[in-house]
Amino acid sequence: MAEATRDRVRAAIQELGFVRNESARRLRQGPRRSSDRRAGSPRPRAFGIVVEDLTNPYAADVARGAELTLNDAGHDALWLSSDHSAGKESRNLEMLVEHQAAGALVVPVGLDQAGIDRLRASSGMAVVLIDHAGPDVCSAQVDHVAGGDIAAGHLLALGHERLAFVTGGPAPRPVVERGEGAARTLAKAGGGELRTLTQRALSPTEGRAAAQRLLAMSPTPTGVFCANDLLAIGLINELLRLGVSVPGEIAVVGYDDIELAASSAVPLTTIRQPRLAVGEEAAELALAEWSEGDSHMHRQVILTPELVQREST
Known part of the structure; x- marks a missing residue:
């Protein structure tokens, strides 16, 4: 492209406030292959953590446990809240796809197996459920x-x-x-x-x-x-x-x-509840699915709660 043409494109971008559509770019490139993931990436990859309500201390602790595990593995974490809305949950997941997130750790509101399958097919994202289980998905939950x-x-x-x-x-x-x-x-x-x-x-x-x-x-x-x-x-x-x-x-x-x-x-x-441990386990499952690709075997991790007795009883 000639320099004059580049200048006109830059001017149009600035005037229109254009933001690159990652979904469209991915359609041109095609979905990531499992071999691409195993071969590694030149930059750290982000994983999304989608919970129902980040103002709830339990949800924040779960997200923190996941983030620490992801950070230890050299990846970033994006905290998102669905606010108990299936519509907002869907928009959160679409945003993660647009930004080429490596995976999503989700406390689901409306996400079902069909939605999980669509996410995998369209983006190659690893998907792990928190505090829920499904027939063909990794999960970390409490009994x-x-x-x-x-x-x-x-x-x-x-x-x-x-x-x-x-x-x-x-x-x-x-x-x-x-x-x-x-x-x-x-x-x-x-x-x-x-x-x-x-x-x-x-x-x-x-x-x-x-x-x-x-x-x-x-x-x-x-x-x-x-x-x-x-x-x-x-x-x-x-x-x-x-x-x-x-x-x-x-x-x-x-x-x-x-x-x-x-x-x-x-x-x-x-x-x-082992709050941090739930997040840690979910992150480990997501990292394993992302790195192993098509050879990955889904696992369900179930943790046990315990009584803490204080003065209210």
Whole structure:
């Protein structure tokens, strides 16, 4: 191209505010082959980490665990939030394709196996699910049914027979599984049905609202299992404000063991998830799939939560 022509192109680009369309460029080049990945790249590659809500301390810890593992392997990490929206999740993934990301680690909202297959076919990206599983995809997840078992079993062992499960909607599958585990344990003990309070979100504000609803129940539950620590902390704060003793009148168990759990008004008994480890395992799976290409065998890694007992029970 002549220099005069280059100058005219540069001027047009500057005037129009043109941004290169990576998707179009990739269509001209064709998808990356497995051999290309194994041969290496002249620059570090980025992996996307797509979670539901980056303001949630649990999600941030998972993303951090993944990022540290990716950085150790010489790659960058892009943190993205779907905000519980399948549409925004899809846009996040499209952006990763446009920027030639090597892979995506996803807490899925709307992404299914067909979507995963399309991503692989169009871009060659490695795809790993976090806290979900699929028939033909790597995943790193926690046994949330076991977590619910542990929480309900702890309250039953302390003599609490009237139990409630406080959750938020629309509840993602891992949260549903926590309630299922608690209900199963209560049924095995012959304790009847687990009473469920569904709030609008998994937040401290909704935890405070749940406390009001809890006290209006007749008879009032004496043991409460909250779907996450944020709900539990809000619930405890409101109970204390209303003059209810925790754990004297109502014992509370949370889930996640975020940093705030140990320093809440009444230090919170909770089910600890190996948050950093979930992210680390997901990153290792993504790195393996990206480097191994077509020879990669998908694996599902399942981690076990544990009880951390504090003053709220």
